[in-house]
Amino acid sequence: MKILVCIKQVPDMESHFRPNGSATWFDESDLAFRMNEYDEYAVEEAVKLKEQLGGEPEITVLSIGPDRVIEAIKKALAIGCDRAVHINESAVASKEPWQIASIIAAYARSIQFDLVFTGMQSQDRGSAQVGVLVAELLGIPSTTTLVGFAYADGVVTATRELEGGVKGKVRLKTPALVTCQLGLNSPRYPTLPNIMKARKKEITTFQAGDLSSEPPLTGSSSFRHPEKKGSGVVLEGSVDELVEKVIVILKDKTAVLR
């Protein structure tokens, strides 16, 4: 069985974001990058499945971007993926979902994976499109927003998170693609021995332009801080001062403190 996990490297969401020169996206300088949180669940679920099947499946982890994404790839290898594909694209920030999906599909088509795991969305772009687009381009069934996953004999039983705490159960036959929601499992931390072992695992590099040259279907502009709508007060200072101020405000503005 061949499994593909698609991961993205994104900035730490607690960063202070500034627009790049053309305001199409953020300025990358001074940002610390890490694996997209949704993708951590995708990696974990793939590794759990490999364990369930006695280690038989081979897991390939794939990421698109400049050399910095190799750090995220190495983490996935240390967690238990077997081999990696780095699709080199220095201008990854200007690639929109259709282009990213076309690149992944161009690679995946040549291998014929049985199962593809992706996060349900990225934390930075949040389009929730790439996974489903890859499945459509490959012509395989897919389902999204998994909070439960089971596999047996070529059949995936997926539990989808719907609104209001309701869940929906779906069955689909492999080859298939699923997108993972937060909370699907408990992502493990890589152990030191596994980090060392991961160093010997193979990372194959492709150039994005050799796989797909689809033009973009959308353009991006005016990356900005949202206009502040609220009339909220921002308080800064020492903890003691802040506590005093907050108590005064709560007594004044709410009926809950006497």
Add this chain to the structure above:
Amino acid sequence: MKLLLVGEYREGRLLDTSAELFGFAAAIGGDASIFLVGSAEDVPAFSGALYLVDAGLYGEYNPEVHKQLLLKAVEEVNPDLIVFIHSSYGWDLAPRVAASLKVAQVSEVIGFADNAYEVGCCNAKMHRNVTPSTSKAVITIQAGAFPALQSEGTPLVKVLSTDVASTTEFLGYEPAEAKDVNLAKAEIVVSAGRGIGKKENIEVIRSLAKAFGGELGASRPVVDAGWIDHGHQVGSTGQTVAPKLYVACGISGSIQHLAGMKKSGFILAINKDKDAPIGEVADVLVVADVLQFVPALTAKLS
């Protein structure tokens, strides 16, 4: 502009979100038609064309088949814009339709100007404009971003059918877990977010809730990490609350969390990130380390 709105139907009834599709259509202007996999017994009041698919025949979740049926409606209407709600139904189906038509998709739209759509990014801390470069486009609109509008009239119903084979088998729904903590009735809710750092620090937030005489809530990451059970979760997949006072401790403020608490009477947020989106709804944002500020506030109240 010609719009094709995609309504939602679940567990045998039309969902209220269709009113938000009408709200969006009225705001952007244009001729709207609706596509709905639902039932002739429960159609929205509306004075345009309704392309209806019998959910009894084709299932409430059956993406490959719903896609083919929606493409039939697209062929008939020839819309400029196909509009979904950004929901578990919409974000699942929209990219399939966009891929088949090979047109642009813009996800989780919160506004528009000219031909550009405003969307959030970077966990809603930032915004940007996305402009489709194809003549048709697919969009999903953020739940709650456009005011609900009750439409009037009786739709002209056109029934669609297909013999396309299904690729997924829908097995059924699991109801929401029973809520052992009733946050909705609490006058004060003090919630813990990822900013508390680790499970043990839940107790720091619980102590503040106690000092206020309120209930303990939590944001999704805290529940996903297993630091507290789901019964405490505030947000669109947890409970919706509107207490007199809501205290958000180390919660950045995802759209889903804000949807569950923004109607609170007074919102006090504590966060070390001054740009955190919780600041958009907070009456007071205290820029501080939660683990220093909260114990100090608790001591003062006790």
